[in-house]
Each structure stands twice: as structure tokens, then as C-alpha cells.
Amino acid sequence: ETGVTQSPTHLIKTRGQQVTLRCSSQSGHNTVSWYQQALGQGPQFIFQYYREEENGRGNFPPRFSGLQFPNYSSELNVNALELDDSALYLCASRASGRASETQYFGPGTRLLVL
Amino acid sequence: AQTVTQSQPEMSVQEAETVTLSCTYDTSENNYYLFWYKQPPSRQMILVIRQEAYKQQNATENRFSVNFQKAAKSFSLKISDSQLGDTAMYFCAHLKTSYDKVIFGPGTSLSVIP
Numbered sequence: 001e002t003g004v005t006q007s008p009t010h011l012i013k014t015r016g017q018q019v020t021l022r023c024s025s026q027s028g029h030n031t032v033s034w035y036q037q038a039l040g041q042g043p044q045f046i047f048q049y050y051r052e053e054e055n056g057r058g059n060f061p062p063r064f065s066g067l068q069f070p071n072y073s074s075e076l077n078v079n080a081l082e083l084d085d086s087a088l089y090l091c092a093s094r095a096s097g098r099a100s101e102t103q104y105f106g107p108g109t110r111l112l113v114l
Numbered sequence: 115a116q117t118v119t120q121s122q123p124e125m126s127v128q129e130a131e132t133v134t135l136s137c138t139y140d141t142s143e144n145n146y147y148l149f150w151y152k153q154p155p156s157r158q159m160i161l162v163i164r165q166e167a168y169k170q171q172n173a174t175e176n177r178f179s180v181n182f183q184k185a186a187k188s189f190s191l192k193i194s195d196s197q198l199g200d201t202a203m204y205f206c207a208h209l210k211t212s213y214d215k216v217i218f219g220p221g222t223s224l225s226v227i228p
Contacts, residue, residue: 042205
């Protein structure tokens with residue numbers, strides 16, 4: 001186990017709803033990245049937070065947003081859910097803002113949009 | 115755009131045997147990092163091995179080693195003395211240091227057969 005936790009483990013929502021996923025980073029880590037992993041695919045980078053500021057974003061629309069708190073835990077918010085948002089959402093933390101540092105993944109939240 | 119290709123969607127290997135997973139990537143950069151991640155059925159992604167492009171020596175971690183061919187943009191993973199616990203999805207990933215975002219390949223599903 002990596003020390004990164006995510007909640008909830010599973011979630012079912014309907015199209016158009018909003019969802020908030022949570023991530024607690026490993027102790028001492030100030031950077032959190034979020035990934036979307038569709039079934040049978042590799043993770044796709046959504047965005048990254050470093051010391052409470054977003055400092056990198058992948059090709060995801062603005063309805064994907066996030067927060068990082070002073071204790072470096074993080075939230076991923078998705079508005080106006082679409083069927084294609086069904087996926088495993090992974091967060092990963094690392095000790096610094098440098099992407100070359102090893103990142104440690106949480107177990108993920110499985111989101112199903114009906 | 116950065117791409118990472120894993121041409122073997124599925125592979126199997128007998129316990130105690132050796133298996134090699136293939137990965138190619140596309141980059142015009144000279145400095146970058148390459149990673150192999152393992153995602154067992156329990157879902158938690160863990161780092162197996164990393165390689166820094168400016169280091170000519172191939173990285174090794176216990177039973178795991180890589181064959182890094184920079185000119186060919188190839189980064190294969192060799193697993194020696196395969197164990198049942200090696201059964202997992204394996205993702206090759208590339209980080210361009212100036213881009214600060216990790217790009218994952220589609221993965222190879224490895225099954226270790228007793």
C-alpha cells in the first residue's frame with residue numbers, strides 16, 4: 001500500500017449530475033495529480049495541483065475541476081456528468097512539483113454514469 | 115503529440131520463466147524519463163522501474179530490468195523468474211521534462227501461469 005487513499009471506492013451517478021472525488025496524499029507529499037482510466041486503457045492525465053495551485057492540465061473540459069487543501073489533500077469535481085465519464089479515477093501524490101519524482105497512486109474511485 | 119505504444123495487449127508466461135514486454139515512444143526531446151508501472155487486479159498502480167534518458171546504463175530492480183534503446187525509442191521490460199504475483203497490467207509511461215506530464219501507454223496484460 002502506498003499511503004494514498006481515495007474515497008469513495010465506487011460511485012453510481014446519472015447523466016447531468018455532479019460528483020466530487022477525494023484524495024488524501026501520502027504524508028510529506030505536496031503534489032497531487034489526477035488521472036482518468038477508461039476500461040482497457042492507460043491513465044489519462046487530467047490535472048495536477050502543487051501547493052494548492054493547479055500547475056498543469058491535460059485535454060479535459062472545464063467541467064473537470066479540482067481543489068487542493070492546505071494539508072495537500074485534493075478533490076476532483078466533475079459537473080454535468082456524461083456517459084463517457086464512466087471510468088476509474090486515480091490520484092497520485094509525490095514529494096515535490098517535479099514530475100520526474102516517483103509518484104504514488106491511490107486505489108482509485110470507480111465511477112459509473114448511467 | 116507524445117505517444118507511447120505497447121504492441122502486445124496480452125501476454126502469458128510460465129512461472130519461473132522470463133518474459134519481455136515491449137514499449138516504443140515518440141519524442142523529439144533529448145532529456146526525458148521512462149517508467150514501467152504495474153497495476154494488479156486490486157487496481158493500485160505501483161512503480162516497477164524508471165530510466166533517465168541521459169543515463170546509458172539500463173535500470174535494474176531485482177527481477178526487473180529494462181532494455182533502453184534511445185535511438186530506436188524503445189524501452190522494453192524484462193521480468194526474470196516470473197512469479198504468480200507478477201500477474202497484472204503493465205503500463206509503459208514517458209515524461210518529457212519540459213512538459214511535466216506523464217503519458218501512459220495502453221498497457222499489456224500479463225498472466226503468469228503456474
